[in-house]
Amino acid sequence: MTADTTDTTEPMQATQATIVRFDRTERALHWVNAVLVLGLLATGLALYAGPISTVIGRRPLVKAVHVWSGLLLPVPVIVALAGRWGAALRADLATMNRWTADDRRWWRRSARRGARLGKFNPGQKLNTAFVGGSLAVLLGTGIVMRWFEPFPDTWRTGATFAHDWFAFGLGLAVAAHVVLALADPVSLRAMRRGTVPVGWARRNRPRWHEETTGMPSGDARDDG
């Protein structure tokens, strides 16, 4: 999670050519979200799991941190999406929203080799929608839990119920995301420094490579 200051514009060199995968806005949003979400999961666990609650104690403080981090969560997203600086983010969200014929092919293991993916694979698309939807539900149910007075009391119970289960799901999704990212140095670098090698894009994301470089991906030589 260290900020990398070596990020400069990348010249397209023949030897170690790279292309931009995530711009500054996207990376900043990613890491701000990562801190908030990990903080929410940690404080949530401390509030939820009896044995951990009793080790950590300080319930009012943990609760305040949890509630305020949760309320803060939409702010970076809105700021990142709203301005001129959000163009790449908006474009990526539009791409992630769409489920193409190649994505369907990729999902079938037998046909995966023939799938020519765009910028994101279907697992990444699914993860984005799932994490986004879960966070929205967790925020909404969290608000009902915290400010329960105007609602019927079954809603308070129901919100707690939904909050618990969605938090479980989100925790699993985040754990899987972190494990997969740590196992993939290129993706990790893409989110730390913003770029990926051209060769990686050509092999793994051929449609995106074509759109970005204007060069055909199919007959390009693998430069490893």
Place this chain on the structure above:
Amino acid sequence: MAADRDDGDAGAPFGRRVFLALLGLGAAGVVWGAKAQDLMERALGPITAKDGSGLSSLLPVGRFRIYTVTGGFPTRSTDEYRLRIDGLVDRPLDLSYDDLLSIEPSHLTRDFQCVTGWRVRDVMWTGVRLSDLLDMAGVKSAATALHFTSFDGLYTESLTLDQARRDDMLVAYQMEGEPVSRDHGGPVRLYVAPMYGYKSLKWLDGIEVTSEVRTGYWEQAGYDTDAWIGDSNGRDDEPVG
């Protein structure tokens, strides 16, 4: 899925559908989650409440949630433990843990219902009936209520004398056949079966017999003093008792 066959490169708006489906699921959870939880608790509660490993207690079903109003969890060993009973009584008492154990025990198996909505079914409590302790101390005629204090130094509770004389009011030292743990309010806590959980003060160390009701910690924050389950705090849970 035929409707998803959006030909051309763009493809179907799959991400938005997943996002909206999750929002729908969340909303359904808020509205019907209490019912779903109730069904699951009936099915799984007997297993999770009694599982000694503590692992199943992490499932959001039929489990106690551990609350404290102070920064931490007060600890008092059974050796150090004292229970004072004073105020409007003929014989003020100062009981040790062993003194409590030497009094004829009562057993009570009842649901534990929290005002925030969770319920643990069929919890077995063992302890001394509050009315037995009152008889030992001898209540004066001017008395109408009890004021309870916790050795967390902050939490307080109250009962009227009539409520306290019911036979489902325990000064409990065992839960599910084990000594009440520190997290559950041990070594000794109050168990007020027919009322919401906040009446069942944890870490009990003092009972003062008073001439009028002095409201407790949560009651000063707006919760009902007569906290009958299903008939207070605007809730309609199934009564206990």
